[in-house]
Amino acid sequence: MAGSTTAERGERQQRSSGPPPPVRRFGQRHVRRIIVSAVALVFLGSGAFWLLYGSDLVRVERVSVSGTRVLTPAQVRGAAEVPLGEQLISVDTETIEARLAKTLPRIDTVDVVRSWPDGIALKVTERTPVLLVHKGGKFIEVDDEGVRFATVSRAPKGVPALELAISRTGSTAASLRRFGENRLVREAVRVAGALPASVAHATRSVKVRSYDDISLELTDGRTVDWGSSEKNAEKSRTLTALMKAEPGARHFDVGVPTAPASSGS
Incomplete structure (x- = not known):
């Protein structure tokens, strides 16, 4: 029996394979989705820009103050000069921080924070006096960094006085020339900050004669x-132990903490 011809075999193969698959149009749909998404993003971006820079909904209407102890919130708000009515996004927070630091030296740090949708929050940390300098019937407050930040008419309770018994001639002059008055004040501050709590509360004054001659006078005369x-830490521990061991002593010497001494009764 004669085999099928080449033409017949081709015809059978074409019938068995069926019609060609339709051409998919995923490419066009994908392009349309991209265009729609891009248009939506443009509208969203325009709306957000208008909301932040053109809408009355996000303008500064209130200024809150927290963290004050001696200062009043009204003083802080007045010094901050926050522009009420301005767009919240446009408020220069760094300029406000710098203005507060310059105008109110009592402020140690301040964070100026946008409080959406219509507020500015001023979070204040005030300096704490650790020593007082008596001058002209008033008291200059000195913080733990040696910064003289405020002058008050009444001495805060529990803050010892700083006595600078430094002469520009004589034995203490060399220390003054070498370290300078500001450095000597900072040394006194470091001592005051290192005192045991019981001693710190009972300290009337910290006297500085030179860099290595700092002494304390307690409220009871010791x-x-x-x-x-x-x-400082070693001297603090030594003083605590010495006062417990010699409760009747009137004078203590911890200049060399490994060889402390006490006297008087």
């Missing part, structure tokens, strides 16, 4: 020779 501000 005195302490501290020396320099070096080894």
Whole structure:
């Protein structure tokens, strides 16, 4: 029997394979989705821009103040000069922070925060006095960094006085020339900050004669020779132990903490 011809075999193959598959149009649909998404993003962006820069809904209407102790919220708001009615996004927070630091030295740090949708929050940390300098019937407050930040008419309770018994001639002059008055004040601040709590509360004054000659006078008349501000932690522990061991002593010397001394009764 004769086999099928080449033409017949081709015809059978074409019938068995069926019609060609339709051409998919995913490419066109994908392009349409991209266009629609892009248009939507443009509208959303325009709306957000208008909301932040053109809408009355996000303008500054209130200024809140927190963290004040001596200062009043009204003082902080007045010094901050926050532009009421301005778009919240346009408020220059760094300029406000710098203005507060310059105008109110009592402020140690301040965070100016946008409080959406219509507020500015001023979060204040005030300086805390650790020593007082008596001058002209008033008191200059000195913080734990040696910054003289405020002058008050009444001494805050529990803050010792700083006595600068420094002469520009004589034995203490060399220390003054070498370190300068500001450095000596900072050394006294370091000593005051290192005192045991029980001693700190009972300290009337911290006297500075030179870099390595700092002493304390307590409210009950007892005195302490501290020396320099070096080894403050060790001196603090030594003084605590010495006062417990010699409760009747009137004078303590912890200038050399490994060889402390006490005297008087």
